[in-house]
Amino acid sequence: MLKGKHLIDLEEFSLDEIREILDLSKEIIINPERYSDVCKGKVLATLFYEPSTRTRFSFEVAMLRLGGSIIGFSDPNGSSVSKGESIADTIRTIACYADLAVMRHPKEGAPKLASKYSTIPLVNAGDGGHHHPxxxxxxxxxxxxxxxxxxxxxxxxxxxxxxxxxxxxxxxxxxxxxxxxxxxxxxxxxxxxxxxxxxxxxxxxxxxxxxxxxxxxxxxxxxxxxxxxxxxxxxxxxxxxxxxxxxxxxxxxxxxxxxxxxxxxxxxxxxxxxxxDSKSVYFDQAKFGMFVRMALIIKLLGVEIDA
Amino acid sequence: MLKGKHLIDLEEFSLDEIREILDLSKEIIINPERYSDVCKGKVLATLFYEPSTRTRFSFEVAMLRLGGSIIGFSDPNGSSVSKGESIADTIRTIACYADLAVMRHPKEGAPKLASKYSTIPLVNAGDGGHHHPxxxxxxxxxxxxxxxxxxxxxxxxxxxxxxxxxxxxxxxxxxxxxxxxxxxxxxxxxxxxxxxxxxxxxxxxxxxxxxxxxxxxxxxxxxxxxxxxxxxxxxxxxxxxxxxxxxxxxxxxxxxxxxxxxxxxxxxxxxxxxxxDSKSVYFDQAKFGMFVRMALIIKLLGVEIDA
Amino acid sequence: MLKGKHLIDLEEFSLDEIREILDLSKEIIINPERYSDVCKGKVLATLFYEPSTRTRFSFEVAMLRLGGSIIGFSDPNGSSVSKGESIADTIRTIACYADLAVMRHPKEGAPKLASKYSTIPLVNAGDGGHHHPxxxxxxxxxxxxxxxxxxxxxxxxxxxxxxxxxxxxxxxxxxxxxxxxxxxxxxxxxxxxxxxxxxxxxxxxxxxxxxxxxxxxxxxxxxxxxxxxxxxxxxxxxxxxxxxxxxxxxxxxxxxxxxxxxxxxxxxxxxxxxxxDSKSVYFDQAKFGMFVRMALIIKLLGVEIDA
Structure with missing residues (x-):
């Protein structure tokens, strides 16, 4: 069961849990229409304490293509949410507004720390040279x-x-x-x-x-x-x-x-x-990144998919 | 009747009008599903001439959880909408695009001035040390x-x-x-x-x-x-x-x-x-802030709720 | 047929194609409700390499009023998507996420160059002193x-x-x-x-x-x-x-x-x-700008409108 879990370091997920996410990703690839509304009414918060447009877009578009919506900031200036405020207080406030949060932070360990105070699933979108699961x-x-x-x-x-x-x-x-x-x-x-x-x-x-x-x-x-x-x-x-x-x-x-x-x-x-060259798949990779994040969002939110 | 009104200073609202907003807030808290689509097709403009991520998020998530959508800027650099332009012209242009606007401004009185030219309801989200209704x-x-x-x-x-x-x-x-x-x-x-x-x-x-x-x-x-x-x-x-x-x-x-x-x-x-300590309610307060803004948006837009 | 086309310079559109867009704009003005969901599930990427809040708002609100959604950046700092990356790679990545892109760039010719690599329709939202179709x-x-x-x-x-x-x-x-x-x-x-x-x-x-x-x-x-x-x-x-x-x-x-x-x-x-003076129509012009962009988005995406 991935529902309600955080994803800080991929090592914390079992091979079975990873397979669950990959299997759902493939179903979404085959039949995206079926999933286009499953996160209606859900809100994703993208908390980017350092800019990373590509990663941010990938999460945002994943949520939007599931019918959900987005709040967030995308650079250090935007992060006034935390001006003089502890990361614990910030995530507790965000958890009042959103159903799921994604955090990118220049400091290693910041998402881990935040996850301890978060009542909503938190996904690490890169913390310094550390993890980017x-x-x-x-x-x-x-x-x-x-x-x-x-x-x-x-x-x-x-x-x-x-x-x-x-x-x-x-x-x-x-x-x-x-x-x-x-x-x-x-x-x-x-x-x-x-x-x-x-x-x-x-x-x-x-x-x-x-x-x-x-x-x-x-x-x-x-x-x-x-x-x-x-x-x-x-x-x-x-x-x-x-x-x-x-x-x-x-x-x-x-x-x-x-x-x-x-x-x-x-x-x-x-x-x-x-x-x-048909061997080059790096742009396909970007597209797979969107699909795998769609699957991850569904799993962490525990959204029910009608049979 | 709050429909079409601006909210610049809470003193301008009667106790009855305030009660109307609080009563609706409580109904939304009890039955949020009922309100999840009432602002479908409506657009909120968040005009933040100084950053205030927390306040911006609170308004944005309120609109999103009513099924509406958002345009806006979140810091002085983003506010090129007003480069050399009077605040009167800015709000008149925004009123062409959006159904409701929220303004945060470092200068006291700026939202009041803007409201005089606005054909859509305008909410003051803080003007200097002045009001934050x-x-x-x-x-x-x-x-x-x-x-x-x-x-x-x-x-x-x-x-x-x-x-x-x-x-x-x-x-x-x-x-x-x-x-x-x-x-x-x-x-x-x-x-x-x-x-x-x-x-x-x-x-x-x-x-x-x-x-x-x-x-x-x-x-x-x-x-x-x-x-x-x-x-x-x-x-x-x-x-x-x-x-x-x-x-x-x-x-x-x-x-x-x-x-x-x-x-x-x-x-x-x-x-x-x-x-x-269970006496501490400041994080609950953040959540109440979202619900009261949902009620305010519904009232100012005059959205009809089916019985 | 405008479906799948780029719009870099208006000179590239025939008078018939322009009339097609204007005719649809007028239909939308008369009956906006009919079009309020036609872009559901579609994503517009707004790539603003220089700020232009007014133009960005106009495109965003056009897409939102068609039921679609938005990803994007709004100033040079946000454009880390292209840090050291060629504009060709950036647009190829964006094309993995979005269905349509709008680009504003300080350099003349940048949108033209990008369009050569784009598998999704790309609209020039102003390139230096060059075009702004x-x-x-x-x-x-x-x-x-x-x-x-x-x-x-x-x-x-x-x-x-x-x-x-x-x-x-x-x-x-x-x-x-x-x-x-x-x-x-x-x-x-x-x-x-x-x-x-x-x-x-x-x-x-x-x-x-x-x-x-x-x-x-x-x-x-x-x-x-x-x-x-x-x-x-x-x-x-x-x-x-x-x-x-x-x-x-x-x-x-x-x-x-x-x-x-x-x-x-x-x-x-x-x-x-x-x-x-009733002769002054510049604020109406802003509103027409929203409607014409709604029509353009529908045409370039080739969205089918039910009769």
Whole structure:
């Protein structure tokens, strides 16, 4: 039963609960009309203490397409609700108005703290470099929908594996499905942290700095951005950055049914020439993100769907 | 008949009109479903020339829970609608789009001026230190709902009574009901102004600097914040501030059915340990604020409710 | 067929397509109830890379009065959707969420570029000094509704004719209707550009610096603002500005059925004493703007209206 739960860290949801959300997402994709009014009369509060238009839109449109409505603020200036006020008081007030809240906050742990005082379900929409569980749900739905299953995939993650919270969360989630293999592709400066690898069977992953060497083994290629400011010096950055820009040429030898994912926004880590390739699914991913949030809202609100 | 009226200053509404709003609020509380669609097709414009997320949310959610919809801006930057434009022109344009408008403005009198040019009902959501009539309606509904009546209460207001517009407005409103007694509790620097006391029968109030001395006489304890910047020097502030912070210990001798109110946001003038006490109703107050605004919107729009 | 089209520059729409929109606008004006739910379940994205509250409100309220809903941002800070992201990627993401998008952008050509990547209809809500096609549609609907036809009018445009994009667009549009005569009234510094005049038959327009000389010939008087910063020196500005401020006295000799239009906001180029004159239709114009956008949304979405 997900009704009334908060979603702060996806680790707190069981595999069964995740499957419940993914299954409902797929039903919504097939028959969106059926769900277009199920949240009529319900109000979602979007509390964005730092701007993230893309994530905000995704939640808002999910609620609107269920027939619900929205209140919220979208940047630090808007958050006067909390001027000198504790986050506990803010969420208790919001809970008087709304049926469900989504919080984005620059400080790690803020949504967790708020959830302790919230009488309505609260969803973490990103807290600093910490968690962003609905991005991971989005990635799982994308993989499940486009590859037909969540187990037995070779998942390559490429780019900045040290700081990318999206990647850490995806690796932890995929590691729970049977027979997943990982390929970690990054410059030495940006390798995946030990504490993530510690959770994975040592026979289930390899590390490399070279994408082209492993391209023909990959089922799912998850790209992330290599940010200049992560490097100690300019030379290293300039030397390395092009190795992690995906081009048509680099995917020539890839499997026919490989898919290329990216959490967006993309800057230059995937050349636009790759967009036309049917393997590129990053814009589909955005659409899956809307559907998975629709399912999540329905589940957390415990909305009854007529048979 | 409230249909088509503006609400700029609560003094302009008769006791009968106020009762009409409070009565409808209570009906909505009992049967919200009945009202969930009565404003379908109606649009509320929220014109916030200074941010006040809490007040904005309260109006927005009121309209949404009546089935209506919202346009608006929420901070001075958003108010380009008025760039170099007179407030008269702005409201005349808004009246082309919306059915009802709510205005918050840093300048006293701005909503009054706008109302003169408005062909749609306009509600003042706070103009400088001047009026904030829906806060007072909220307070009246809270008292009426939780104490069963508006007459024959001993109302203590505590803290900054000099500058607190919420308090002035509440005192003037409660003074119209029979047999109200007031206790004004404040440091000498922040006493209630003479022009407020002049309206009250001299046998109907006392003034004191000491909350604990009078605590057992109080039916309704209305707390407000004592702001540092109101004092001439730091020592006075430090000496006095703790006297006006409500603690569990200070309410030990209070009546069993005393209620503690606060307009929120609270900073530290009520210790969080008091929150669990059933006498604390400040979060309920926020919810009453939503219901009273729902009733106000229905009345000003003159929406017909099917019997 | 307008379904699925973008509207970047009104020149791209045929006279038949424009008539289709104006005809539907008039039907909506007569029977708004009939259209109050036709966009139920549809989402409009308002992408305002520079603030323009008035234009944003007009689109939003149009969609809301059709039963649809809204996502969007309203100023450059909100537009984090595009932080470091190409406009192509932004619109492709938005197209995953919304059914129709409206874009305002400070850079000329940005909406055109975006439309090339958009799988949903995109409407230009103003790009720098370039196009603002829905303002022109608003003007055409106003003229057609209040004067009964679009042909055979003497249209005077007065004020800054050099930089005013609204005027250029209106002149190009009206020039397509039979027997339109133009009177261009401006200081010599702010004359209408040659490339606009080149499109008009030389017998169909006159130029003058003096409004009062021609006032009795005018059917439609379109006022615009004369901005101080357009002049080389202060003296010229001071000498000229009053000539282009409309007063009661200046319109005394005008035709009985002349109408006075202005795109709003008005600063001081029309004295407020003129507002009460029944010839003044600039606030009606704002209302026509809402209706024409309702019609445009229906047409671009290809919404079926039950007979």
């Amino acid at each position: 609905t991005q991971t749900l989005t990635d799982l739905l994308t993989i499940n929908s486009l590859k037909g299953k969540l187990s037995s995939h070779t998942v390559a993650v490429c780019g900045d594996l040290k700081f990318g919270r999206t990647v850490h969360s995806l690796v932890k989630a995929m590691n729970k499905y049977e027979n997943t293999k990982f390929i970690f592709i990054s410059p030495p400066e940006l390798k995946i942290p030990e504490y993530i690898k510690d959770e994975i069977d040592s026979n289930s992953y390899i590390e490399t700095t070279n994408l082209e060497e492993v391209i023909d083994d990959i089922d799912i290629l998850y790209m992330t951005r290599v940010q200049k400011e992560r490097f100690f010096n300019e030379e290293d950055y300039l030397r390395l950055k092009d190795s992690y820009v995906l081009t048509k040429q680099k995917i020539e030898k890839s499997k026919k049914d490989m898919i290329i994912m990216h959490p967006l926004p993309r800057v230059n880590e995937i050349a636009t020439e790759v967009d036309e | 829906t806060q007072t309606l909220t307070d009246l509904l809270t008292i009426n709902s939780l104490k069963g009546k508006l007459s024959s209460h001993t109302v203590a207001v505590c803290g900054d009574l000099k500058f607190g517009r919420t308090v002035h407005s509440l005192v003037k409103a409660m003074n119209k009901y029979e047999n109200t007694k007031f206790i004004f509790i404040s440091p000498p620097e922040l006493k209630i102004p003479e022009y407020i006391k002049d309206e009250i029968d001299s046998n109907s109030y006392i003034e004191t600097t000491n909350l604990e001395e009078v605590i057992d006489d109080i039916d309704i304890l209305y707390m407000t914040r004592v702001q540092k910047e109101r004092f001439f020097n730091e020592e006075d502030y430090l000496r006095l501030k703790d006297s006006y912070v409500l603690t569990k210990q200070k309410i030990e001798k209070s009546k069993k059915d005393m209620i503690i109110m606060h307009p929120l946001p609270r900073v530290n003038e009520i210790a969080t340990e008091v929150d669990e | 829905t303002q022109t549609l608003t003007d055409l609907l106003t003229i057609n509704s209040l004067k009964g036809k679009l042909s055979s009018h003497t249209v005077a445009v007065c004020g800054d004719l050099k930089f005013g994009r609204t005027v250029h667009s209106l002149v190009k549009a009206m020039n397509k209707y039979e027997n339109t005569k133009f009177i261009f009234i401006s200081p010599p510094e702010l004359k209408i550009p040659e490339y606009i005049k080149d499109e008009i038959d030389s017998n169909s327009y006159i130029e003058t610096t003096n409004l009062e000389e021609v006032i009795d010939d005018i059917d439609i008087l379109y006022m615009t603002r004369v901005q101080k910063e357009r002049f080389f020196n202060e003296e010229d500005y001071l000498r000229l500005k009053d000539s282009y401020v409309l007063t009661k006295q200046k319109i005394e000799k005008s035709k009985k059925d002349m109408i006075i239009m202005h795109p709003l906001p008005r600063v001081n180029e029309i004295a407020t004493e003129v507002d009460e």
